Amino acid sequence: MSHLNPSQAAIFSPSVARAAASTAKDWSYIDTWLRSIYSNSSGSSSRSRPPSFERNPETLKALLALAAANEAADDHREQLFRVEQAALDEIRAVEKDREDRRQQQQQKQQQHQQNSEKGEGQEIDPDILASDLLSALEANLTKDGAAALDAMASVAVELGVAYPTPEVLGSKFVELQGRALELEDGLERVDLLRRYLDRESARAGAFLAELQRSASDNANNLNESTMSIGGGGSSIFALPPDLPRQNLELQRLIKSTSSRLPELTQQVLSLEKTVGLPNVTVEDVRADEEAYLDLLARKKDLDAQVRAFAGLPPDVEAARAELEALRAELRDATERRDENFEKLVERESPVKTRRRPRLD
Template sequence: MNNHPTFTPSTPTPLEYSLFSPSKAAEQQRLQEDWTYIHSFLRQIYPPPAKVPKFEENEETLKALLALANANEKADEGWSVFCAVERLGVEELEREEETQTLTKDRNTSILTTLHTSLSNSVSLNLTSHAKTAVILNSTATSPTTLATSILTLSSNISSLQHQLSTLETLTTTLTLQTCFLDSELKTLTSPSFKAEKSLPQKTLETLRQTKLLKAKIGEYDQRLLRNSSSSSIPEALLSSVESARAEVERLQKRVRGVEDGISVYEGVAPEPREVRRQMQELRRELEGWVERRDELFESMVAGRR
């Protein structure tokens, strides 16, 4: 909406100002050009039949609309550059696709011509050579490289076979050891190897009697030394000493028998559950070696293929 101020006859009009001030005239002309540019810009934003919204035409509105128009113009320029770059990229891709198509057709034609010009034997040899390179997974196709790859593969197969043989031997040994340990476990857990409940008490009693008899032997030895000067030793004393010595020997033999019976359990866990756990660990170790053997065998078979 245009607001045109009214001037009284005593007030100078803008035209009178412009007649007397060239700078004012230039300012008025600049404002007129700016508003003309703004109206043109708004007509582009709101093309017919849309209507331009009404607003107050003042200096602040003019500055805001000029800034908006400049920003829009810069955005249009950026978009134009982007569209131009995109168009150039599409054209470049189209040219590249055409070049690739021509190259592919040319290569296909060359391969077809080469294939038809080869004899059957040469074609068969070339096919075998290519298949060998593919099987060996070799990027190079020279005979020297393929021969080296074949020798390396043969060496690897031989090494794997040796490792497989070693693992089979180890597996057999572990199996035998497991069977032996199973048998030993059954024997050790049988009722005949179970210790009597009263064995600790009997052992303590035997040790106590042994100590007492040793003390008596010492006492008898002292008595013998004291009576060694006499010409005759009482028969009762000799009989008592002899019986005591025999009793000591009998008890010592019994102690050795008890110690031998206890030594059988040396190195064996006191609980059957612990013995079973050790056997399970050995079985798991054996299963691990068997799985390792199977993996090596499968990799060797895959390498032969």
């Protein structure tokens, strides 16, 4: 096998051989199916063969799918034909049985006419009577009545009602109307929610655009300020002219303070050792605060007592004399008040006349 090239030697692989056999089998099936399709569609021998086409894996896959779908459709049509044929045979059998029974009924009627003098009763077949009655009703229906009956039958079939009555159909219609109203309500709610989301989305988009615009404006202002600082122009962002001098002074102050910091730290430590810091606790602070509050309350009481003597002279004798004068004024005012009250009572009191004794 050394004289064979790799492409020819690969055919002897079992997996490749199986794949090639499966592909050949599929192409054979497709060719047979196409010939059957074209032979059934055209009666002439010139068009019984399928046209030439490119044979590749994609074409084979598409044709296999088409053949499978065609076979499924043929099976469905075959099943539907069988069902229709069975229904038709059943209807024919029922009609034939009904016709036989009708003939028997006619024969019985003839016999009844012959035996009517003997008093024998006539037997009536209920199925034949019902069939004849329905046929008579259907034949005597008006155009509107036939249309209404067909509509009722169609509605019953659509609703899946085996024995339709006006009440059942009406209830079904009411249920459908209720469901339709619920769906309309749901659609309105969904539409309202959609409008709200659209409005919020538009608002968010406007806010985002404003943020982007403000960000771009800030970037432009920053660039302009940078350019003004670099160019040394007369912009408001220009550096002050004495900034280098202030920077030097601050550096000198920082250096001097840093050099004095160890000395100040040493002084603080020495003061702590000589003077000492009081050991104050929270309880001591609370006690001092309570004592301070007590002193404040006592001070308020004393201030109230002192305010009672406000306006008096600082000399004790003069203060006593002024106090006696005020007491005298108070007594005079009290006496005048009492006199005025007595006069008021006498004036407002009714005068009682004294009764004279009778002289008998």
